[in-house]
Amino acid sequence: xxxxxxxxxxxxxxxxxxxxxxxxxxxxxxxxxxxxxxxxxxxxxxxxxxxxxxxxxxxxxxxxxxxxxxxxxxxxxxxxxxxxxxxxxxxxxxxxxxx
Numbered sequence: 001x002x003x004x005x006x007x008x009x010x011x012x013x014x015x016x017x018x019x020x021x022x023x024x025x026x027x028x029x030x031x032x033x034x035x036x037x038x039x040x041x042x043x044x045x046x047x048x049x050x051x052x053x054x055x056x057x058x059x060x061x062x063x064x065x066x067x068x069x070x071x072x073x074x075x076x077x078x079x080x081x082x083x084x085x086x087x088x089x090x091x092x093x094x095x096x097x098x099x
Contacts, residue, residue: 003045003074003081014086018068036063037086040070048074048081058084 007015015037023030040063044051051061057073063086071085 001079003048003079005041005045005083006080007083008085011083011086014088018086018088033063033066036065037068037070040064041083044070044072044081048072 015034019030019034021030022033040061044061048059051059054060054071059072059074061070061072062068063070067089069085069087069089070083071087072081072083074081
């Protein structure tokens, strides 16, 4: 079963801001970032329990090739994966689970 991905509005903003930052540095790099995020979200949707719980019900999955982690929780009754953050690894790790 594939779960539906639901992104917190701030997670969407984080993805868009990061896309733009990478694209400003090197044309096409933002697209590679988006592809890596999309691929990881697809993996999470197909196998949400594959990734370990890190704090409470929050799970964490790394984005291949970029210093980001996708922080999410599974809502099994609704068959939804709720993504709270797309979190850059250089940020304060205490902020990962604040939403």
